[in-house]
Amino acid sequence: MTDWLTYEWELHGERATFRVDMQYWELLPVLSYSQLVYVCVAPRDPLAKGFNRMEQYRFRQLRHRLIDELEGRAIHVGSVYSDTLRTLYFYAAETDAIQLASAICREYGTLAITCAHASEPHCTTYYRFLYPDDVRLQSVENAAYIEAMRKRGGDTDTIRRVMLTLSFLTIEDRNAFLKEVSKLGFTPGGTSWDGESTHPACCTVSGFTSLSLQKLNRFTARAISAAAPMEGMLTDIEAEFVKRY
Numbered sequence: 001m002t003d004w005l006t007y008e009w010e011l012h013g014e015r016a017t018f019r020v021d022m023q024y025w026e027l028l029p030v031l032s033y034s035q036l037v038y039v040c041v042a043p044r045d046p047l048a049k050g051f052n053r054m055e056q057y058r059f060r061q062l063r064h065r066l067i068d069e070l071e072g073r074a075i076h077v078g079s080v081y082s083d084t085l086r087t088l089y090f091y092a093a094e095t096d097a098i099q100l101a102s103a104i105c106r107e108y109g110t111l112a113i114t115c116a117h118a119s120e121p122h123c124t125t126y127y128r129f130l131y132p133d134d135v136r137l138q139s140v141e142n143a144a145y146i147e148a149m150r151k152r153g154g155d156t157d158t159i160r161r162v163m164l165t166l167s168f169l170t171i172e173d174r175n176a177f178l179k180e181v182s183k184l185g186f187t188p189g190g191t192s193w194d195g196e197s198t199h200p201a202c203c204t205v206s207g208f209t210s211l212s213l214q215k216l217n218r219f220t221a222r223a224i225s226a227a228a229p230m231e232g233m234l235t236d237i238e239a240e241f242v243k244r245y
Helices: 024-030 053-070 096-103 125-128 135-153 171-184 213-230
Strands: 002-013 014-021 035-042 074-080 085-091 112-119 160-168 187-193 201-209 234-240
Touching: 002 135, 002 213, 014 125, 024 074, 024 125, 035 053, 035 096, 035 201, 053 074, 053 085, 074 125, 085 096, 085 125, 096 112, 096 187, 135 213, 160 171, 160 213, 171 187, 171 201, 171 213, 201 213, 213 234
Parallel strands: none
Antiparallel strands: 002 014, 014 074, 035 085, 035 112, 074 085, 160 201, 160 234, 187 201
8 A cells, every 4th residue: 555645846956746655654664674765867968858758658667677676675765756856765674775876777887876865763765755745735726726726727927916814823933933934024914713623723924926836835935934933834825816828
């Protein structure tokens, strides 16, 4: 059984697609897979802006072979794709998995491939890089929100006011957050109390952004990061509707 989640985020200033098997959040601590095996693949031409059709085809072949032939020796936990780099991540119990992965990679000389491994007893790459924190997880909700806006005929390129609702455990935490938001480019809004919620102290803040995924991710990330020290969380997003002509 797998539990794959795909989300978009920035990597070294470039848009990237992250894919992570969420089931290993609980499974990795009880497995004896402490060897990280990773395969980085790029176009043969270092100046290329992306993979050509043949390189895409060869990469798909390589990916399928690695997953199939490493089965039983390693677990595939995630991947990160950008226009110019695709990286596959595995964890293995023994270092012989890197030898097999290296042997497979040598058969694909039309691609620029780096195959390596590192000892990671705490699976740091999975937990701190692949697995989404609250900021990255919100990007999944943002993508769904943008798609719903497009289906309604909305324009996602125009800058408009976007309102965020954040919820806190206590009124004191909420007030501490509201004191900081102006520094982040947000305008404080109203406050409310939701007695049925685990985080009943709510407030709204607003700002201006377009609804491109990259810009909306940055917008919500500022609010989530500011609320986190006060144990706050983002609970709702509402953007002004602008019709697409």
